[in-house]
Amino acid sequence: MTPLTFPAPVENARTEALRAEVRGFLAEALASRAPLERAESWNGFDRGFSRAMGQRGWLGMTWPRRYGGQERTAFERYVVIEETLAAGAPVAAHWIADRQSGPTLLRYGTEAQKQAILPRIAAGECTFCIGMSEPDAGSDLAAVRTRADRQGDGSWRVNGTKLWTTYAHEADYMILFCRTSGTPADRHEGTSQLLVDMKHTPGLTVFPVHDLMGQHHFNEVHFEDARLPADALLGTEGSGWTQVMGELAYERSGPERFLSSIQLLIELIGALQGSENEAARSAIGRLFSHLVTLRHMSRGVASLLEKGENPSVHAAIVKDLGATFEQDLPDIARSLVDARPDLASTNDFCAVLAYTIMASPAFSLRGGTREILRGIIARQLGLR
Known part of the structure; x- marks a missing residue:
């Protein structure tokens, strides 16, 4: 190990x-x-x-x-x-x-x-958006089907669809992960990254995807014979897999993996202020201990980045544990405070609780699903 x-x-x-x-x-x-x-x-x-x-x-x-x-x-x-x-x-x-x-x-x-x-x-x-996820690939990024073909003048013709693309409707650019040779059966081979101008690319259409709260953050981005200039290639053709893995390491490396629900913890502590409930005090203590540990680990990732080391596995661990912490938090809050979650409530705890409950299912999906991350971690530890 x-x-x-x-x-x-x-x-x-x-x-x-x-x-x-x-x-x-x-x-x-x-x-x-x-x-x-x-x-x-x-x-x-x-x-x-x-x-x-x-x-x-x-x-x-x-x-x-x-x-x-x-x-x-x-x-x-x-x-x-x-x-x-x-x-x-x-x-x-x-x-x-x-x-x-x-x-x-x-x-x-x-x-x-x-x-x-x-x-x-x-x-x-x-502003940028991420062109990775696809409708038929799920968390299997190597199953990418979106394809870019070189044309006679050196430009690229792109066909395919990206999904769950956050703020694509606002973004100025996308880094597109796509296949430039071979087929999905080739897995990691034949993939590249292209720089896409989201405002001035003919053949590109953005469709809104509304979430559980009716909010518009996600999108489906459809490429139909979209034309990109010859200089749209980012890095080396055929090296997309290596490049995108480096990009995912950046995506998983920060404190956002355990701080995106921090407001609920703040409101929970406020709602329990003055309580003599020993179970509540114990639960807050455990949450705080977990938060401190995650912060220490996340700061360690920053330290590795500072040293020029690759923190991809460390980041995967923080991301997995952080998602677990964030998804457990709403249930713990509901068990400690007898209040109805309601986005329209004038009670800050109730409104924030409602938001976090509806947002939390995505915490274990964004940046890689729990199963994918645990596979990465297991390989690094020599367990598979």
């Missing part, structure tokens, strides 16, 4: 000053944001807020300055993410671009692609 460790990052005066600065900004910027709105942090789409983050140098923080970055550490970036999520900030307009699309471009993009897009992401001016 291969042992895994989660090294602790080194706190210093610089990171603590940054944390205080971010908290001060958020206290003012989010002063009028209601608890229910804070619970929607991941899905809160606000380009103005994202631009404000960019103006303060809090997007693309680790990137080279020539691409709009600040050349700060991975842990400094972690501090900013942790504070914004804990405060329930509306991060959706910059989230995907800053977390994974930008780093993927930085690693695999051409100089022209980097110069054209990365500074806009760092400024909070450019």
